[in-house]
Amino acid sequence: MKRQYDMLVIGGGPGGALAAKTVAEKGLSVCLVEKRPAIGTPVRCAEGIGKELLTDFLPPDPKWIATEIERAELVAPDDFSMLLEPKMAGSEVGYVLDRKVFDRELVWKAAEAGAETYVKARATAPIMKNGAVAGAVIEQHGQTYEVDAKVTIAADGIESKFSKWAGIDTTVPLREIETCAQYLMTGIDIDPQMTSFFLGNEVAPAGYVWIFPKGEGLANVGIGIGGGKSGAGHRAKDFLDRFVKRKFPQGRIIELIVGGVSVCKPLSCTVADNMLIVGDAARLSDPITGGGIYNAMYTGRLAAETAVTALEMGDTSKAALMPYDAEWRVSKMGKALERNYAVKEVFVKLSDEKLNAIVHSIAKIDLDEFSTLTLITELIKANPSLLLELKHLRSFL
Numbered sequence: 001m002k003r004q005y006d007m008l009v010i011g012g013g014p015g016g017a018l019a020a021k022t023v024a025e026k027g028l029s030v031c032l033v034e035k036r037p038a039i040g041t042p043v044r045c046a047e048g049i050g051k052e053l054l055t056d057f058l059p060p061d062p063k064w065i066a067t068e069i070e071r072a073e074l075v076a077p078d079d080f081s082m083l084l085e086p087k088m089a090g091s092e093v094g095y096v097l098d099r100k101v102f103d104r105e106l107v108w109k110a111a112e113a114g115a116e117t118y119v120k121a122r123a124t125a126p127i128m129k130n131g132a133v134a135g136a137v138i139e140q141h142g143q144t145y146e147v148d149a150k151v152t153i154a155a156d157g158i159e160s161k162f163s164k165w166a167g168i169d170t171t172v173p174l175r176e177i178e179t180c181a182q183y184l185m186t187g188i189d190i191d192p193q194m195t196s197f198f199l200g201n202e203v204a205p206a207g208y209v210w211i212f213p214k215g216e217g218l219a220n221v222g223i224g225i226g227g228g229k230s231g232a233g234h235r236a237k238d239f240l241d242r243f244v245k246r247k248f249p250q251g252r253i254i255e256l257i258v259g260g261v262s263v264c265k266p267l268s269c270t271v272a273d274n275m276l277i278v279g280d281a282a283r284l285s286d287p288i289t290g291g292g293i294y295n296a297m298y299t300g301r302l303a304a305e306t307a308v309t310a311l312e313m314g315d316t317s318k319a320a321l322m323p324y325d326a327e328w329r330v331s332k333m334g335k336a337l338e339r340n341y342a343v344k345e346v347f348v349k350l351s352d353e354k355l356n357a358i359v360h361s362i363a364k365i366d367l368d369e370f371s372t373l374t375l376i377t378e379l380i381k382a383n384p385s386l387l388l389e390l391k392h393l394r395s396f397l
């Protein structure tokens, strides 16, 4: 059986959902395939997002907002805690989502706009014609069928294989994959309106521990650590267990997730003939925070808009799709990714003494002035010796 569409979207995460919705709203035929049996589960996310980032896409809805966050705290290795109040915390003040509901809502909106959606439907290979992607082979319920599409969007997340099968190098260097573990914990003593970030090489080498509240006494407590030592005692879950034992000895664990986040540079090119790559599949998660929900939604929508224009012009070659690649790179998101990659490269090498100095010095900043730029300036002030390493950052300052 052969099916034909204007567009095929591989992956039903935020990137794929926004792509499918955007194309369907333009009246074109679109098919979204998701390999999991249910959209949004299992959740592999701490579920945090800045408020103003979301409003770009859909109005806030209590059914997918677990908690509204009003403040954040940054805890240094020496346990000194600095509070980021709303007016200084900028986009970090936001929501902790219920992604099981949120992801479903996004795909539902795509379906409502006219997209055909298939779950437990896995893309197993691209269909290649004259060296260009022309659709995919899909496996569903033990059956295999071909889907022909004029354009394909690879939105298959961190585990993305589709672009590689189509000939694009998507390898993430091992040292640039943060390994993550997260518990959903209940019965813990937390401020339900505050997110917390714990730094330190004993706590989370080349990463951080997060506490993202989801209600009274309920929170995602997770960790991401950089590629380095491995083996017993050094896995992300081992560090998390030590943190939880110290911080929440009475807490109950009701869910465990593990996953990876890429903290590398984005793919050098995110388009090919008849194909665009979005979100985590394009390695667009933030190298400092690991956040990628917004980036996936933004690039999913932008890729779809570019593809629609190309379809209308009757030319879906790599050259015709390049405006997508060019536009996200010069966007606020693209510039932040470039700057934050450079900062991350310095951050992962900092000793606990330097991390302490930085957190203490940031705490003294005039609250109204807080921004990523002031953070970087303080980082340099606290570590004059880093000035040389950071000299390539001057263009961002």
Ligand SMILES: Cc1cc2nc3c(=O)[nH]c(=O)nc-3n(C[C@H](O)[C@H](O)[C@H](O)COP(=O)(O)OP(=O)(O)OC[C@H]3O[C@@H](n4cnc5c(N)ncnc54)[C@H](O)[C@@H]3O)c2cc1C
Residues within 6 Å of the ligand: 010, 011, 012, 013, 014, 015, 016, 033, 034, 035, 036, 040, 044, 045, 046, 047, 048, 049, 121, 122, 123, 124, 155, 156, 157, 158, 159, 160, 161, 162, 180, 181, 182, 222, 258, 259, 260, 261, 278, 279, 280, 281, 285, 290, 291, 292, 293, 294, 296
């Ligand atoms: C532990 C952890 C915590 C995180 N916390 C945050 C956070 O607090 N805030 C934030 O913004 N980001 C966070 N992230 C990152 C965030 O989850 C991702 O950036 C975001 O989900 C990317 O969206 P996406 O649509 O690109 O990919 P995904 O959401 O991963 O969706 C990709 C989909 O493609 C499907 N798929 C894969 N291969 C195929 C195939 N061959 N055929 C069909 N379907 C396929 C997958 O099943 C998946 O559903 C976190 C990540 C982790 C691991």
